[in-house]
Structures are given as structure tokens and as C-alpha cells.
Amino acid sequence: MTELHGDVMIAVDQVVFGYDGGRTILNDVSLAFGRGKVTAILGGSGCGKTTLLRLIGGVYPVTRGEIRFDDQVIDARNMEQLFTLRRRLGMLFQFGALFTDLTVFENVAFPLREHTDLDETMIRDIVLMKLNAVGLRGAAQLRIAEISGGMARRVALARAIALDPELIMYDEPFAGLDPISMSVAANLIRTLNDTTGATSILVSHDVDECFSICDYAYLLSSQGKVVAHGKPEQLAASEDPEVRQFIRGEPDGPVRFHYPAKPLAEDFGVRAP
Amino acid sequence: MTSAIDRLGRAALELLRIFGHHATFFLELLRACPAALRRPYLVVAQIHAIGNLSLVIILSSGLAVGFVLALQMYYALVTYGAAESLGLIVNLSLTRELGPVVTALLFAGRAGTSLTAEIGLMKAGEQLAAMDMMAIDPKSRVLAPRFIAGLVSMPILAVLFSAVGIMGAYVVAVLLIGVDAGNFWSIMQSGVDVRRDIGNGVIKSFVFGLICTFVALYQGYEAEATPEGVAHGTTRTVVIASLGVLVMDFVLTALMFTTP
Numbered sequence: 001m002t003e004l005h006g007d008v009m010i011a012v013d014q015v016v017f018g019y020d021g022g023r024t025i026l027n028d029v030s031l032a033f034g035r036g037k038v039t040a041i042l043g044g045s046g047c048g049k050t051t052l053l054r055l056i057g058g059v060y061p062v063t064r065g066e067i068r069f070d071d072q073v074i075d076a077r078n079m080e081q082l083f084t085l086r087r088r089l090g091m092l093f094q095f096g097a098l099f100t101d102l103t104v105f106e107n108v109a110f111p112l113r114e115h116t117d118l119d120e121t122m123i124r125d126i127v128l129m130k131l132n133a134v135g136l137r138g139a140a141q142l143r144i145a146e147i148s149g150g151m152a153r154r155v156a157l158a159r160a161i162a163l164d165p166e167l168i169m170y171d172e173p174f175a176g177l178d179p180i181s182m183s184v185a186a187n188l189i190r191t192l193n194d195t196t197g198a199t200s201i202l203v204s205h206d207v208d209e210c211f212s213i214c215d216y217a218y219l220l221s222s223q224g225k226v227v228a229h230g231k232p233e234q235l236a237a238s239e240d241p242e243v244r245q246f247i248r249g250e251p252d253g254p255v256r257f258h259y260p261a262k263p264l265a266e267d268f269g270v271r272a273p
Numbered sequence: 274m275t276s277a278i279d280r281l282g283r284a285a286l287e288l289l290r291i292f293g294h295h296a297t298f299f300l301e302l303l304r305a306c307p308a309a310l311r312r313p314y315l316v317v318a319q320i321h322a323i324g325n326l327s328l329v330i331i332l333s334s335g336l337a338v339g340f341v342l343a344l345q346m347y348y349a350l351v352t353y354g355a356a357e358s359l360g361l362i363v364n365l366s367l368t369r370e371l372g373p374v375v376t377a378l379l380f381a382g383r384a385g386t387s388l389t390a391e392i393g394l395m396k397a398g399e400q401l402a403a404m405d406m407m408a409i410d411p412k413s414r415v416l417a418p419r420f421i422a423g424l425v426s427m428p429i430l431a432v433l434f435s436a437v438g439i440m441g442a443y444v445v446a447v448l449l450i451g452v453d454a455g456n457f458w459s460i461m462q463s464g465v466d467v468r469r470d471i472g473n474g475v476i477k478s479f480v481f482g483l484i485c486t487f488v489a490l491y492q493g494y495e496a497e498a499t500p501e502g503v504a505h506g507t508t509r510t511v512v513i514a515s516l517g518v519l520v521m522d523f524v525l526t527a528l529m530f531t532t533p
Contacts, residue, residue: 057406059402059405059406083408083410084408086405086407086408089406093399093402093403094399095398095399097398097399097400097402098400099403100398111407114407114409115409
């Protein structure tokens with residue numbers, strides 16, 4: 001896998017994970033994220049995409065396998081190591097996760113104020129630059145309740161890049177956005193990745209938007225396994241039925257339309273002829 | 274028989290687990306306090322939010338309790354010709370018992386629920402997770418300032434409650450009923466010991482502040498991140514904090530006031 005990417009920044013190696021000993025969410029998955037690239041993780045709802053991001057962030061310990069960040073194994077129990085690692089990454093949460101008691105400006109300034117000793121003029125300049133990058137410099141003084149969902153996502157993006165992280169993780173950046181906001185978000189992800197030289201991991205079920213901006217993509221199945229991976233054009237041309245079903249959005253196929261159930265006749269009390 | 278023992282064992286283990294979880298949370302909260310104290314503006318903002326903004330309900334309740342206490346006590350005492358000791362009785366009831374306890378119950382309902390709902394909704398909106406991902410510990414940035422503010426606010430609120438209550442009793446007893454003002458104040462002064470009565474009352478309210486704030490923060494932080502989860506959390510805050518305060522009040526009273 002490494003040869004596909006060149007320099008690997010994050011390596012997920014044979015990872016198995018389930019919450020509190022419950023259902024296995026990720027079942028022996030291996031992925032590699034190339035430095036400076038935009039890599040997408042695609043998959044249906046509940047297939048463990050977001051969980052994977054959280055494992056990279058060290059929120060939960062993996063059940064088996066390991067995740068390496070620049071060849072350093074992430075240990076979710078070592079808070080000191082984790083906090084050092086997390087300063088190098090920015091994460092965009094699905095609905096922004098903005099601090100609702102602060103303004104747009106204060107939200108972006110938050111990580112700067114917490115982690116640096118910069119004076120207020122410097123913080124102001126950086127915040128306005130970041131907001132300008134996402135096109136919201138004029139909205140700096142608005143409260144979070146006053147901005148739309150698409151704007152909130154962009155403010156969260158400005159906050160995620162406030163400290164110029166080496167790795168940016170996007171959790172469903174397109175979910176619930178109108179078409180304009182969606183392409184704005186997609187363009188921003190690509191532009192920010194290229195201008196800052198950061199590495200981006202993008203989790204989504206939006207095939208078209210992802211394929212338009214990513215360098216490489218993984219497709220996860222609902223059983224928490226990697227079904228396929230490759231460049232967008234390779235996946236688009238794939239003959240694998242599961243890949244085709246997902247990419248074309250077919251209702252039935254290897255991924256069944258019906259949730260597993262008793263036979264129809266038994267549930268309705270009719271005898272099969 | 275085996276299943277009964279099995280159930281008992283499970284219940285005991287579950288109880289231990291809950292106790293351990295609370296204890297760990299409490300220690301983590303204490304460990305986060307020094308970091309919060311280094312940024313006093315965060316604590317001051319919270320004292321304003323949970324202390325100052327509780328003033329109206331605390332003061333008006335104190336006044337009402339003072340009115341009622343004076344009326345009730347007057348008719349009981351006048352039968353035995355002891356109406357002059359009204360001031361003393363009201364003062365002792367307020368500073369030893371009613372001040373700390375009623376303030377704590379009101380605090381649990383007013384500030385405790387708002388803390389639980391705020392923290393619970395921050396959790397539901399992934400704000401705490403976002404902070405964690407930014408390498409900022411939500412316990413020292415969000416919880417600890419609120420915890421310290423609760424510890425500081427409660428004794429002050431309880432003292433104010435008692436002071437306003439005594440003023441209320443003065444209005445009813447002296448101004449309306451006509452008890453002698455000199456006797457009202459002088460018997461009170463000679464009968465109340467600053468350390469034993471007022472001091473112990475303040476210690477009580479400090480302990481109650483700890484219980485109420487801790488329960489509120491714990492319930493918010495551990496609430497399930499759904500609307501129902503936050504609703505259950507706020508309910509549990511009021512129930513657990515109120516019961517905790519009443520039980521602890523009995524224990525503290527037994528320790529403080531059983532010798533004559």
C-alpha cells in the first residue's frame with residue numbers, strides 16, 4: 001500500500017475495534033494516508049468511518065492492531081503523548097462543534113489563545129486571515145446562532161486550521177449542505193490542502209464531491225472492512241459489485257435493502273404454499 | 274438461591290463501579306482546579322453566572338422564610354412569655370439549618386440544573402470532544418472553573434439568605450407585631466456564637482456547595498448525548514443533590530451541634 005502513496009504520514013495497521021466489547025465496528029482494516037494528499041474514506045452510514053477518525057485522534061484505544069502517526073504508535077492511554085500529537089492535527093466535526101457561547105471570531109481565536117502566548121493584535125490578524133481564507137472575514141463578530149449550517153462548517157474549518165496543523169481530518173464535511181455550500185466546502189478542502197501543504201483525511205458518503213477533490217480513496221463496507229481502495233478513477237471503473245452499488249447508489253445489491261429478519265411468511269402468519 | 278446470590282453480587286459490583294467512577298471523576302476535577310485558578314477570569318465569569326444570577330431567588334426566598342419563621346415562632350413563644358427570644362430562635366434556625374439547607378436546595382434547582390444542561394448540551398454538540406481534539410482538557414477549561422465558582426458562591430449565598438431572613442423576621446416581629454427591638458437584637462447577640470453557629474453554618478454550606486456542584490457537573494458530563502439524556506441528567510441533578518444535601522445535613526448537624 002505504501003508504494004501507492006510514497007511518503008506515508010498515518011498508517012492504520014490491521015486495526016480491530018468495537019465499543020466497550022460490543023459489536024466489532026472495524027474488522028482488521030489497514031489504510032495508509034500519504035503526506036500532502038487528500039485521502040477520502042467512503043462508506044455507508046454506521047460503517048465506522050467516524051470511529052476511524054476518532055481512533056487516529058486517540059479518543060479510544062484500538063482493540064487490536066496499531067495506528068502510527070509519523071512512525072509513532074498512537075497510545076490512547078498516554079495523555080501526554082496524545083496532547084502533543086493532537087496539537088499537530090485539526091479536526092472538523094460533522095456539525096462544526098462550534099462553541100455556542102462565543103462569537104465566530106472568538107471560536108477561531110480559541111485554540112490560539114489556549115495554546116500560544118501571542119498578543120491580541122497578532123491573534124486578531126491570524127483569526128481574520130483564517131476567516132478570510134474561508135470567506136467569512138465579514139462575519140467575525142456574529143454569534144454562532146446567527147450563522148447558517150454551511151457557514152458554521154466554514155467557521156469550524158477556520159478554527160481547525162488556526163494553528164496550521166500538519167493533518168486535517170474532516171468528518172462528513174458535506175452532510176446537510178446545499179449544493180453551493182457543498183462545492184464551496186469541497187474547493188476549500190482542496191485549496192487549503194495544497195496551499196498549506198497539510199495532509200487531509202476526508203470521511204464522507206458523498207461520492208461525487210469526494211472523487212472531485214481526493215487523490216486516493218478507501219471504501220469501507222458495513223462490516224467494517226476495506227472493500228476497495230485506489231485513485232478515484234480506478235474506483236469509478238471498478239467492476240466489483242459492492243463498489244459499483246455504492247458508487248452508483250443502487251438500492252439493492254451486495255448491501256441488502258432489507259435488514260435481516262424472520263421469513264416474511266412467519267412474520268405475517270401465512271403458510272407458504 | 275444461586276441466582277439470588279448472583280444478583281446480589283452483580284448489584285454490589287455495579288455499586289462499586291459507580292462509586293469508583295464518581296471518585297475518579299472527583300479526583301480528576303480536583304487535579305484540574307490549579308490550572309483553572311491560574312486563569313481567574315474564567316472562574317469570575319462562572320461566579321457571576323451561577324452566583325450572582327442566583328441572587329434574586331435566594332434573597333427573595335430568604336425574605337419569605339424570615340417572614341414565616343417570625344410569625345410561627347412568635348405565636349409559639351408568646352404562649353410561654355418568651356417572645357423576646359424570637360430574634361435568637363430565628364437567627365439560630367437560619368444560620369445553623371435553614372440558611373445552608375434551603376440555599377443548597379434552591380441552588381441545586383437554579384444553578385445545578387443549568388450547569389447540567391449546559392455541560393450536557395456542550396457534550397451533545399460535540400463541543401467537549403472538539404476541545405479534547407484541540408489538546409485542551411475540557412475538565413480544566415470547562416468543568417473546573419464551574420466547580421470552583423460553586424464552592425465560592427454557595428457559602429456567600431447562604432450567608433446572604435440568613436441575613437435577609439433575619440431582616441424579614443425583624444420586619445414582621447418588630448415593625449408589624451411590636452416585639453421590643455432592643456430585646457430582639459440584644460438576646461440575639463448574646464445567644465449566637467460566631468464560630469459555633471455562624472462558622473459551622475458556613476462550613477455546612479461549603480460542603481453543600483461541593484455536593485451540588487459536583488453532582489451537577491458529573492451528571493452533565495456523563496449524560497447521554499441526546500435530548501432525553503440531558504433531560505434525565507438535569508432531573509437526576511435535582512434529586513441526587515437534594516437528597517445528598519439532606520443526608521449530609523444530618524451527619525454534619527450530628528457532628529457539630531450535639532454537645533450543649
